[in-house]
Amino acid sequence: DADVTQTPRNRITKTGKRIMLECSQTKGHDRMYWYRQDPGLGLRLIYYSFDVKDINKGEISDGYSVSRQAQAKFSLSLESAIPNQTALYFCATSGSGTGMQPQHFGDGTRLSIL
Amino acid sequence: QQQVKQSPQSLIVQKGGISIINCAYENTAFDYFPWYQQFPGKGPALLIAIRPDVSEKKEGRFTISFNKSAKQFSLHIMDSQPGDSATYFCAASMGGSARQLTFGSGTQLTVLP
Numbered sequence: 001d002a003d004v005t006q007t008p009r010n011r012i013t014k015t016g017k018r019i020m021l022e023c024s025q026t027k028g029h030d031r032m033y034w035y036r037q038d039p040g041l042g043l044r045l046i047y048y049s050f051d052v053k054d055i056n057k058g059e060i061s062d063g064y065s066v067s068r069q070a071q072a073k074f075s076l077s078l079e080s081a082i083p084n085q086t087a088l089y090f091c092a093t094s095g096s097g098t099g100m101q102p103q104h105f106g107d108g109t110r111l112s113i114l
Numbered sequence: 115q116q117q118v119k120q121s122p123q124s125l126i127v128q129k130g131g132i133s134i135i136n137c138a139y140e141n142t143a144f145d146y147f148p149w150y151q152q153f154p155g156k157g158p159a160l161l162i163a164i165r166p167d168v169s170e171k172k173e174g175r176f177t178i179s180f181n182k183s184a185k186q187f188s189l190h191i192m193d194s195q196p197g198d199s200a201t202y203f204c205a206a207s208m209g210g211s212a213r214q215l216t217f218g219s220g221t222q223l224t225v226l227p
Contacts, residue, residue, distance in 0.1 A: 004157070033214075040123070042203055042217035043158070058214060090157050100146065100165070103215060105157030 003027045004106035006091050012112045019078045021109050023091030030096045032074040033103065034058075034066060037088040046089075049074055050096065081113045117141050118206050120218025127225050133191040135221045137204035140185065144206040148215070149178065149189050152201045161202070162189070194225045 004025045013019055023032065030051050035043040035058075045058030047066040055066060063085060065077045078085055088110050092103040119138045127133045137147075148163035164171045164178045164187065171178045177190040191198055204218040 035217075040219055042118075042120070042219045043215075044217070045214050048214060059216075092157075100148075100163055102148065102160040102163065105150075105159065107155065107157050 004091055004093055004104055006089075006106040006109050008109060009107070010110045012114065013081055014114050015082055017081050017113075019081050019111070021076045021089055021091075021111070023074045023076070023106060025072050025091075025093045025104075027093050027095075027104060028071075029093035029104070030071065031094045031101075032068065033092040033094075034064075034074070034076045035090045035092065036060065036085075037090060037108070043090065046076065083113050086111060086113045117216050118204060118218045120204050120221060122221060123219070124222045125224070127194045127223065129194065129196060129225055129227050131194050131225075133189075133194045133198070133223055133225070135189045135202055135204070135223070136186065137188065137206075137218050138184075138186045139206050141206070141208065141216075142185070143208040144216075146207045147178070147180065147187050148205050149176075150203045150205060150217075152203065152220075158203055191223075194223075196225045196227050199223055199225050 007022045033048040034046040037043045044060050048056050049068045067075050088108050090105050090108045092105045094103045095101045117140050149161045150158035151161045152158040162173050162176050175192045180187045202221045205215040207215050
């Protein structure tokens, strides 16, 4: 069973549409992240949240917004999708304890914007 | 601005050989350096990680070598197996291990049987 679940797994939509990608986790982690992956660019951080009341912009937040509905849920929205937002999107979680706390990733949402 | 540079972009190795992937970073404030492994259709998964107070960390066939003065670190996969074929990402973060990760561009490793 997946600890970090992303829905949908695949989505094709048109330019200008509003899209929401959802992430839920059963790991009990406080910290959640959204990344996008593009070929040759690795993963880039869009937004992150260290608890329900904490939202922070990442490297590439323009054109995106997020909502942390609960400790276990973190959604990413594209208010008006554009073709260059076509990418693979990943949600990740991590604990907040001391020591090395790895990030755990979901299996991604492949988003295509026509 | 790419703060973590990874090479090579792709790598083909024979079964039983050694795979070596290199990363270089610019920001001396980075204090946590993980490597992630990603299989097709899956998210990245932590493989091994190191802090800058040690020069090497080994877990099974996987070793991280870290050179603080050169601001470089590398992943060595000994006795490479076809099941190791995946994309590997180096990453770095500062101010603790679970903060924002800055990823390298990835290396697609193919291990031939």
